[in-house]
Amino acid sequence: xxxxxxxxxxxxxxxxxxxxxxxxxxxxxxxxxxxxxxxxxxxxxxxxxxxxxxxxxxxxxxxxxxxxxxxxxxxxxxxxxxxxxxxxxxxxxxxxxxxxxxxxxxxxxxxxxxxxxxxxxxxxxxxxxxxxxxxxxxxxxxxxxxxxxxxxxxxxxxxxxxxxxxxxxxxxxxxxxxxxxxxxxxxxxxxxxxxxxxxxxxxxxxxxxxxxxxxxxxxxxxxxxxxxxxxxxxxxxxxxxxxxxxxxxxxxxxxxxxxxxxxxxxxxxxxxxxxxxxxxxxxxxxxxxxxxxxxxxxxxxx
Numbered sequence: 001x002x003x004x005x006x007x008x009x010x011x012x013x014x015x016x017x018x019x020x021x022x023x024x025x026x027x028x029x030x031x032x033x034x035x036x037x038x039x040x041x042x043x044x045x046x047x048x049x050x051x052x053x054x055x056x057x058x059x060x061x062x063x064x065x066x067x068x069x070x071x072x073x074x075x076x077x078x079x080x081x082x083x084x085x086x087x088x089x090x091x092x093x094x095x096x097x098x099x100x101x102x103x104x105x106x107x108x109x110x111x112x113x114x115x116x117x118x119x120x121x122x123x124x125x126x127x128x129x130x131x132x133x134x135x136x137x138x139x140x141x142x143x144x145x146x147x148x149x150x151x152x153x154x155x156x157x158x159x160x161x162x163x164x165x166x167x168x169x170x171x172x173x174x175x176x177x178x179x180x181x182x183x184x185x186x187x188x189x190x191x192x193x194x195x196x197x198x199x200x201x202x203x204x205x206x207x208x209x210x211x212x213x214x215x216x217x218x219x220x221x222x223x224x225x226x227x228x229x230x231x232x233x234x235x236x237x238x239x240x241x242x243x244x245x246x247x248x249x250x251x252x253x254x255x256x257x258x259x260x261x262x263x264x265x266x267x268x269x270x271x272x273x274x275x276x277x278x279x280x281x282x283x284x285x286x287x288x289x290x291x292x293x294x295x296x297x298x299x300x301x302x
Contacts, residue, residue: 038062038113040103046120050092050185052284052293053119058083061107068102072285075238077166087240087297088119089284092185092197096123126185126197138191144226151225158220158233158241159286168215168236172294173260174280175211175244176267178204181277184290199288200243200281205267207248207276213258214242214280214294222254228279229271232264242291245279246271 038059047053057065057076065084067074076084088101098118105113140148182202188195205211217234220241224230228245232252235241248268252258269276282291 038105040115040117042101042117042119046122047090048122048124049090049094049096050124050288050290050293051090052289052297053088053090054297055086055088055101055103056083057085057103057105059105059107061109061111062105063108064106066104068104069099069285073162073239074101074285075162075164075166077238087238087284089282089287089289090119090121091287092124092126092199092289094121094287096121124185126187127183128187128189130189132191135191148226151223151227154221154223155233158235159283161220161235162239163218163235163237166237167217167257168240169260170215171296172214172242172291173212174203174292174295175214175242176203176205176209176278180204184292200245200279201291203278203280205276205278207268209267209278210263211244211247211265211267211278213260213262213264214291215260217242217258219252219254219256219258219264222250222252225271227272229273230265230268231271234258234264239283239285241283242294243279243281243283245281246273246277248276 038057041056043054043056055067055074055076056079060082062082062084065076067076067086069088074086074088076086079085098120100116101119102114102116107113180201181204182198184198184201186198188198213234215236217236219232220235221231221233230247230250232244232247232250233241234243244265246268247265247270249266250264251266252262252264258264267276267278280291282289282294
């Protein structure tokens with residue numbers, strides 16, 4: 001990955017145009033070096049809707065690192081001496097184009113440092129399907145509507161939580177073996193009306209199959225909802241959550257701590273579904289991301 005030096009000064013006042021051109025180049029580059037040999041890199045530098053990008057900041061004198069994207073805080077964690085990293089989620093409906101990420105750090109001698117870098121968002125061609133179901137299956141009465149709104153408010157409050165400590169460690173696991181019955185981002189049209197895009201993946205599962213925690217975390221939701229049935233949400237810290245819907249049974253308690261690979265429930269068909277499966281989803285910095293992106297983005301022992 002190419003790195004450009006920013007530790008220089010110009011004495012030629014007529015070179016303002018060249019200085020501006022280099023500054024714009026630094027902003028658009030996926031990595032750059034600044035004073036004190038500090039570097040910032042994005043991997044990848046371009047990401048599809050629903051994807052995850054890893055941000056790495058390095059410098060021998062770094063002591064604190066933080067970041068922001070559109071008023072959303074980005075949590076950074078130490079990886080090794082002088083190196084910090086963060087995972088940033090890009091929502092599946094994020095408009096394609098450039099997003100500016102601001103990185104702020106403080107050195108051991110309390111010197112403050114700030115830089116911005118552009119992340120390129122690419123449009124993804126999500127799958128689409130049209131379904132026809134009996135009107136009774138698609139009809140929501142007023143009592144159910146109020147319940148759904150209350151349950152959505154509960155979930156929205158969860159995504160706003162800011163657990164600063166990182167609980168997860170290493171790569172994430174697929175919660176149960178098996179293929180995908182409905183992919184992430186699927187656009188459904190039911191009885192002629194478009195619905196919200198699929199915010200997770202549906203994994204094929206037999207009734208009662210063990211569902212395991214994708215990584216270490218805390219159980220912040222263990223309830224039965226109208227659409228998602230028996231539902232579990234794990235908080236992995238730093239704005240990262242995974243969710244497990246349509247369970248037949250729970251194997252953990254609210255606020256309990258779980259380890260990667262622990263059985264947290266059993267697959268079922270609770271909620272608004274037509275057959276047994278597991279809906280597995282992920283939220284990162286409030287963004288709906290493909291949970292399979294976690295399997296690679298968090299590897300290498302970080």
